Amino acid sequence: MHGSLHSVDDVMTRTVVTVRRDTPFKDIAALIEERNISALPVVDDEGRVVGVVSEADLLLKEEFRDSDPDRFTQLSRMSDLAKAGALTAQDLMTAPAVTVHDGATLSQAARIMARRKVKRLPVIDSTGSLVGVVSRADLLKVFLRDDESLTEDVRHEVVDRLFPLCADHIQVEVSDGVVTLTGWIDGGALVPVADRLSRAIEGVVDVRCHLTDGTVRSASI
Structure with a gap:
């Protein structure tokens, strides 16, 4: 579907x-x-x-x-x-x-x-x-929606909207309806928001959010 x-x-x-x-x-x-x-x-x-x-x-x-x-x-x-x-x-x-x-x-x-x-x-x-x-x-x-369409929705409705400046550093993978977000972002305040918005997409079964705060990463280098 x-x-x-x-x-x-x-x-x-x-x-x-x-x-x-x-x-x-x-x-x-x-x-x-x-x-x-x-x-x-x-x-x-x-x-x-x-x-x-x-x-x-x-x-x-x-x-x-x-x-x-x-x-x-x-x-x-x-x-x-x-x-x-x-x-x-x-x-x-x-x-x-x-x-x-x-x-x-x-x-x-x-x-x-x-x-x-x-x-x-x-x-x-x-x-x-x-x-x-x-x-x-x-x-x-x-829940019959395919993983490809869910990936597109998460990319468009969550990643592109919340993280327009670092969207290229975020990977979206969906397997059997389970969304996995990995990569780094500028500041960690929006991580819970990304998790919640991803779960709100119709057809998503679960979300695993592994986004890293890029500002902390840079400071430690």
Whole structure:
């Protein structure tokens, strides 16, 4: 995979299976099974995301099928019990939906997934309309970037910008996504910055920063 992958728009799936508020329970279950997906966005007539129906939402009907919930369960799981009796997406869905904008970085999308404990995020544009879906697997695509493109990015975005006067004295090597920086620079204050910026490049697995302070080197000669 060549080129930079910086935003959700670069990795998302653009063909999205959706349902409407009035889509019946059995149709939703069939779509999830047929398409082998864990959740479906619910959209309105304008294509805006109004909620999400997941496998977990559907399974509540099975969980409470033969049960007689006690008072504590009725109070603590009121929403789940309501979904267990749902017949359409309107009553099944979780709303508002957890979404991400198409211009968000991959790191931002990953943080949303982790914090909200979801595996897939509907992707929306500036008007709130659905434009795609991004999954955990999509976010991992960034680590398929080849070493050559990562080398170019580190050279351009880190070395050339931070050390324009001594860039020729710095070597950038990338092997299996691991960046190694060697050489000497004028002053060591920017070494931690170089390390941090290199790690921030999408697709970098690790950074080994072995830059030497050239001013100390010169003083010791």
